[in-house]
Amino acid sequence: MRFDVVVIGGGLAGMACAIGLAEQGKRCAVVSSGQSALYFSSGSLDLLAQLPDGTPVDAPLAALSELARQAPQHPYSLIGADRVAQLSDEAAQLLQRCGLSLQGSNERNHLRITPLGTRRATWLSPKTIPVTPLAGELPWESVAVIGIEGFLDFQPQLAADSLIQALGVRTRGDWLHLPALDRLRNNPSEFRAVNIARVLDLPENLMPMEDELRRLAGDAEAIFLPACLGLEEDAPLVALQAAVGKPVRLLPTLPPSVLGMRLHQALRRRLQQLGGIFMPGDSVLRADIDAGRVTGLYTRNHGDIPLQAQQVVLASGSFFSNGLVADFDGVREPVFGLDVESRADRADWSRSDLFAPQPYLQFGVRTDGRLRALRCGEALTNLYAIGAVTGGYDPLQQGCGAGVSLIGALHVAQQIAAEEGRP
Known part of the structure; x- marks a missing residue:
């Protein structure tokens, strides 16, 4: 089975990347192992609500230079402030093309009302909340x-x-x-x-x-x-x-979230309208790698029949969806054996204070500036990593999970389209 691009993971990052590619005429397949984290979300999307040192962020784009100083390995820092600004605009437009009615701006956060009656800073929210x-x-x-x-x-x-x-x-x-x-x-x-x-x-x-x-x-x-x-x-x-x-x-209510499901359904509907293939209930188990390139993917449902693609995007999520696996020996990425940013001592993975920033949330696959995944310190030439599977940021403490997913997705989609378009 041959495709231009195979995306591993059907969450926000994977779906946005596949849609961005399909809109440019690429034949894409999304392999999704089950319900994405969107089913457990509020339906609102964060861009950047707090710097690593705890400083609240009112204007996300204006805070990117300070973010790069404090967290040079943050995905936004790797992508670059100008590019993040451009892609955040394009992400909002993509969501609109998916039929989603959202409110908010990348210039300034707003506050959404939570189920507890408190307020939380965010970037985009459904107009129904x-x-x-x-x-x-x-x-x-x-x-x-x-x-x-x-x-x-x-x-x-x-x-x-x-x-x-x-x-x-x-x-x-x-x-x-x-x-x-x-x-x-x-x-x-x-x-x-x-x-x-x-x-x-x-x-x-x-x-x-x-x-x-x-x-x-x-x-x-x-x-x-x-x-x-x-x-x-x-x-x-x-x-x-x-x-x-x-x-x-x-x-919003506790999961499963109606607003989160609406978001996922809109993304899936848009992908399929564009001719993309969605493979629910399947998961990639292993891969063939030759001369620094992924040459085949083997899934649970397809057995010995490999999925082949010019480009592969890893958007498999974090520990929640088994994109990362924690063993007694450490944290690993289970499909490709990619380099993972973590801490050697398990005692340093978490803090006893439940509400303190947890170090393990910043664990993830290492990438280069193009978001190509690293294996033994070298970038695989046709494998990109986006979303929660990547490291260098804390989606909860920094309030940036959705933004990292969407901006990384479009950053990679545009790189792939440009590369495939070169003679």
Whole structure:
């Protein structure tokens, strides 16, 4: 099976890279082992929220020079500030072409409202969730935060109390009860955001939900609900807002995340519209390497039939998705045996303070400035590494995980397209 490019990993980095290549006419295949980390995300995308020394970042692009000084091996530092600025614009445009309706700018972060009613700095957010400027407030003076009776992954009173303390808005917390959810409610293992959304998205449930929300919201100017609505599209939320007659916003819930699933589905749909091949439930087990080039990939589902490509992109994720594996002997990349940035002493991998930056989050595959993966200190000429499998940054403490994935993906896609276009 021959392709122009095989991408290993169906998360944000892998899908964005494949889409970027497919838009330039490349025949791409994405090998995806299972649910990507997007299913566990809030749906918002971070660019850079904090420097390694803990300094908060208001303007991500303006902070890149200081980031390069503090973290020269950060992917942004390897790519270069001018290139990061250009690619972050292009990433937002790519997401728009995927049909995603997002708010935000790479010039200045905004604050999204979390399920706890606190605020967190980010780059791009779905337009369905409530946000504020960094120094601004919500556009409403009173908000009704309404949970779903029996849904334990979202506590409306907790969020309402936090909003009072953080923003000074008048809030009230309450619970929504709909008989249509009774069957799910009787089975706690099924009473999750995705399954609730499948029920609430049905047109016949709009009127009962509208009536109950009107009663619970009272004179509140806006309504905040857990993100258990709009699994496939925004139409159910748009219809609900029109029926209720006031803004309705969604707050992310614990995984699986409806907003994260929407993001992944939009990326997959765009890839397949462009003719890309998506191989779900498969994983690359080993590779043939000859003279510094990857010549064949062997997957679980294809057995001894290799996937062959001119270029290969490794976007297999970190420990969460087994893109990196931690053994007693150390941390390794399991498919190609690539060089990995880590620490020799296991005691140095983590800190006892759960909320402190954890060193292991910066472990990952070593790359050169073109993001080609290194093996025994030498770059494999047709293997690139992007996203969470790479090292040199802390996606949580620095608030840059999605940006590293998207910018690295487009950086590599454009390099491959330029290289393939040369005589």
